[in-house]
Amino acid sequence: MTPVLRCTVISLLALALTGCSGRQVQPSDPDIDPWESYNRKMHAFNMGFDRVLLRPIARGYDVVMPDAPQRGVRNFFRNLSYPVTFLNLLLQGKFEESANATGRFLVNSTLGLFGFFDVASKGGLAPYDEDFGQTLAVWGWEESRYFVVPFIGPYTVRDFLGRSFYGYFHPISYRIREYDDYSLLVIDLVTLRAELLPFQEQIDNANDPYTLVRDVYLQNREFEIYDGDPPAPDYDALLEYD
Secondary structure: OOOOOHHHHHHHHHHHHOOOOOOOOOOOOOOOOOOHHHHHHHHHHHHHHHHHHHHHHHHHHHHHOOHHHHHHHHHHHHHHOHHHHHHHHHHOOOHHHHHHHHHHHHHHHHOOOOOOOOHHHHOOOOOOOOOHHHHHHHOOOOOOOEEEEOOOEEEEHHHHHHHHHHHHHOHHHHHHHHHOOOHHHHHHHHHHHHHOHHHHHHHHOOOOHHHHHHHHHHHHHHHHHOOOOOOOOOHHHHHHHO
């Protein structure tokens, strides 16, 4: 399960990627965002929740926790997502990548002390980030409507359905199901939100924060689906739209 702060997380992480994708989403694109009226209201609600609750907690965490331990905690949770990444690499037919992901997990889980140190990256084993939403896109569900989920944030319908699959196989979700223990989830959310605090001003000062979050989310997802090499923009189509 992904938190409401995901609305902020996705936008901030992907700001640097907005020039990497071929998709150009118009401010009121009826094909991609037919539920814009609802989505804008839910976006405002989610951002208000983040501002009142999540952001202050993340700031407190950032003050008391030094940078090095914060990096270690982030590395631990990234390593913990290996089962989901591995399974989706297999489902996408990326067998070599799944083997590399396994090697990375084993190295970081042992030499990296349960993933707190990213030893594998220094050894040339790059990280992978795969989920079932990406798998559905690889299988043919390429286009999907934008959808802002209460207390969770931006998705498409495809990615939201895929997230259910992701959540079931993630170790954090397993711990919640079996032991009713939400401690790992809470730590993960706070750590992730704290990582993005330096970039908050970019969203707050945007002319239209909703459009920024939506466009960046969709472009980032396309970037992920095509493994960093999305198709070139269709400039003729863009000119026809204008």
